[in-house]
Amino acid sequence: MKLLITGMAGFIGHAVARRLSGEGHDIVGIDNLNAYYDVSLKQARLDDLAGCEDVRFVRVDLSDREAMAELFEREGFERVIHLAAQPGVRYSLENPHAYVDANLVGHMNVLEGCRHHAVEHLVYASSSSVYGANDKVPFATDDNVDHPISLYAATKKANELMSHTYSHLYDLPTTGLRFFTVYGPWGRPDMAMFKFTRSILQGQPLEVFNHGDMSRDFTYIDDIVEGIVRVLNVVPQKRGTREVTTDTRTAPYALYNIGHGSPVALMDFIRAIEKATGRRANCDFKSMQPGDVPRTWADTEALYAATGYRPSVSVEDGVARFVEWYRAYYGVHAEQL
Numbered sequence: 001m002k003l004l005i006t007g008m009a010g011f012i013g014h015a016v017a018r019r020l021s022g023e024g025h026d027i028v029g030i031d032n033l034n035a036y037y038d039v040s041l042k043q044a045r046l047d048d049l050a051g052c053e054d055v056r057f058v059r060v061d062l063s064d065r066e067a068m069a070e071l072f073e074r075e076g077f078e079r080v081i082h083l084a085a086q087p088g089v090r091y092s093l094e095n096p097h098a099y100v101d102a103n104l105v106g107h108m109n110v111l112e113g114c115r116h117h118a119v120e121h122l123v124y125a126s127s128s129s130v131y132g133a134n135d136k137v138p139f140a141t142d143d144n145v146d147h148p149i150s151l152y153a154a155t156k157k158a159n160e161l162m163s164h165t166y167s168h169l170y171d172l173p174t175t176g177l178r179f180f181t182v183y184g185p186w187g188r189p190d191m192a193m194f195k196f197t198r199s200i201l202q203g204q205p206l207e208v209f210n211h212g213d214m215s216r217d218f219t220y221i222d223d224i225v226e227g228i229v230r231v232l233n234v235v236p237q238k239r240g241t242r243e244v245t246t247d248t249r250t251a252p253y254a255l256y257n258i259g260h261g262s263p264v265a266l267m268d269f270i271r272a273i274e275k276a277t278g279r280r281a282n283c284d285f286k287s288m289q290p291g292d293v294p295r296t297w298a299d300t301e302a303l304y305a306a307t308g309y310r311p312s313v314s315v316e317d318g319v320a321r322f323v324e325w326y327r328a329y330y331g332v333h334a335e336q337l
């Protein structure tokens with residue numbers, strides 16, 4: 001298959017490219033290598049893919065309409081895995097325009113490319129953030145998500161709506177994936193796993209929001225990747241006629257949660273990092289941050305029904321694997337700490 005992976009220098013994009021390399025595909029990865037976090041980590045992920053002969057990198061900004069149109073015209077992709085975005089809930093309060101450019105304009109350019117070049121299946125990243133402060137758990141894809149509490153969440157919900165429209169109007173098969181707090185090797189420095197590990201290893205205090213009274217459905221990177229790869233081959237089919245406009249099931253459109261399916265209290269997550277590092281955390285308890293949600297918990301039944309797959313890596317194993325990677329990547333060895 002001729003595949004496009006957007007956001008290939010990113011945490012999840014790099015892992016998906018690694019997983020799909022060697023399986024007989026022709027993979028093109030794009031990214032704009034922006035400086036939202038350490039660009040050298042993004043570059044290192046690309047360097048890690050340098051030996052993969054079936055993976056090619058092109059530096060493109062999603063929001064560049066002409067460049068994106070040229071890319072789709074030139075390459076003739078069969079399937080698209082769209083992961084590039086401006087992530088992060090907290091940063092969306094500081095720099096809202098970054099979210100409009102990458103997540104709204106960028107998503108639009110991907111949809112247009114897919115529409116004009118008869119892409120067989122567009123799989124794109126949404127987020128558990130769309131559930132906002134919902135208190136019905138676990139979160140299921142048919143729950144109401146009309147009340148986002150951050151601009152990041154609003155752009156992800158908008159991506160789902162825009163995709164449904166293209167599925168309906170142009171019979172473009174699209175699948176949205178609501179990822180739940182992804183962690184693991186090559187992870188994102190702006191996320192809790194990374195920040196906590198760094199602070200603990202450096203003996204610095206770590207900021208713990210809502211006084212630690214939060215829980216997250218932490219999902220290991222390999223589980224997310226397996227879900228993406230399986231879903232890529234489950235192409236949604238059109239059902240019925242387009243005239244039945246109020247029935248959302250007629251468009252070739254699907255939406256799944258990918259989460260571990262078991263929320264972990266933040267303090268238990270910190271304990272797992274303490275265990276893996278062999279060090280005590282010095283917690284600096286803070287109040288809840290605007291835009292943040294108290295808990296997340298994925299209902300994964302729909303994913304299981306479609307793919308026969310359920311995420312399975314436990315937090316203890318996943319955290320240990322992350323800490324091992326972190327030590328190796330930063331050249332930090334236990335005996336030197």
Ligand SMILES: NC(=O)c1ccc[n+]([C@@H]2O[C@H](COP(=O)([O-])OP(=O)(O)OC[C@H]3O[C@@H](n4cnc5c(N)ncnc54)[C@H](O)[C@@H]3O)[C@@H](O)[C@H]2O)c1
Pocket residue numbers: 006007008009010011012013030031032033034042060061062063082083084085086087088101102106125126127128178179180181182183188
């Ligand atoms: N990691 C998580 O826990 C999580 C949870 C829910 C949803 N998601 C979503 O999954 C996707 C991947 O997330 P990630 O954790 O790998 O993030 P990431 O920031 O590591 O990767 C995203 C990549 O996209 C690139 N990018 C951003 N804007 C771009 C633009 N305008 N043009 C081209 N490239 C651009 C970035 O440079 C980055 O390398 C995102 O859509 C994110 O919103 C992630």
